[in-house]
Amino acid sequence: MQYEVVLPAAGSGKRMGAGQNKLFLKLLEKPILIHTLEVFQQDPSCTGIWLAVKPEERSYIQEMLEQFKITKVRGLPDGGAERQHSVHSCMKGMQQVDIVLVHDAARPFITHDIIANLVQNAHEFGAAIAGVRAKDTMKKVRNGVIEETVDRDSLWMIQTPQAFQFDLIVEAEDVAEKVGFLGTDEAMLVERLGHTVHIVESNYENVKMTTQEDLIFGEAILRKRALQINE
Numbered sequence: 001m002q003y004e005v006v007l008p009a010a011g012s013g014k015r016m017g018a019g020q021n022k023l024f025l026k027l028l029e030k031p032i033l034i035h036t037l038e039v040f041q042q043d044p045s046c047t048g049i050w051l052a053v054k055p056e057e058r059s060y061i062q063e064m065l066e067q068f069k070i071t072k073v074r075g076l077p078d079g080g081a082e083r084q085h086s087v088h089s090c091m092k093g094m095q096q097v098d099i100v101l102v103h104d105a106a107r108p109f110i111t112h113d114i115i116a117n118l119v120q121n122a123h124e125f126g127a128a129i130a131g132v133r134a135k136d137t138m139k140k141v142r143n144g145v146i147e148e149t150v151d152r153d154s155l156w157m158i159q160t161p162q163a164f165q166f167d168l169i170v171e172a173e174d175v176a177e178k179v180g181f182l183g184t185d186e187a188m189l190v191e192r193l194g195h196t197v198h199i200v201e202s203n204y205e206n207v208k209m210t211t212q213e214d215l216i217f218g219e220a221i222l223r224k225r226a227l228q229i230n231e
């Protein structure tokens, strides 16, 4: 089943502390942004890519797209001050499609099978998001003191991609914009409408490159995958 993907790429990467957009940092000689774009470039079910960018980074990114032969990008609108605004800016340019995926450009290790599972679930139920089970014991803390130990079985750590039927995400974003609601992910906007959101079990490799140590983990994943291909 076909889909189009929105990739917010207009952040500044403050927590990475690289003094530039972290998406331009390289993992094994290739920019993080290109690793992510290649997943969708190589997925036959992906019919279009929308990339939210900072205006001052647009021409540099366009050069990268040419160099790495990324041909599916349909639009590179200006990002906004918040991630949600960047996503919305892409959605505004999009024509009606069946399924829209929103995925952090900073998560280069997402796989085609998880994407397919998300798209299928969104087709069936309206909204489906990737997540993994919490591994550690989870406690609620207030003022430095444990308040309670939370039942871990019901806790999931949420990632992207998040997949939606087009009309549902458009409505959720419009309502959020109207009332000035800012969510930390797109699913929150859909949850606010009272709509069910399904979870698709992802894996722990789908990390977001956020701080310096994530880069070490990222290169290790790439090396492991290269070995698997050459086996």
Ligand code: CTP
Pocket (backbone or CB within 6 Å): 007, 008, 009, 010, 011, 012, 013, 014, 015, 016, 022, 023, 052, 079, 080, 081, 082, 083, 084, 086, 087, 104, 105, 106, 208, 209, 210
């Ligand atoms: N993003 C965006 N527009 C923003 C903020 C973030 O398009 N105003 C994008 C980032 O480029 C990234 C994704 O959203 O691909 C996830 O955000 P995050 O990991 O928080 O990246 P940054 O905001 O760049 O990093 P930081 O929060 O450390 O500054």
Ligand code: MG
Pocket (backbone or CB within 6 Å): 011
């Ligand atoms: Mg951020």
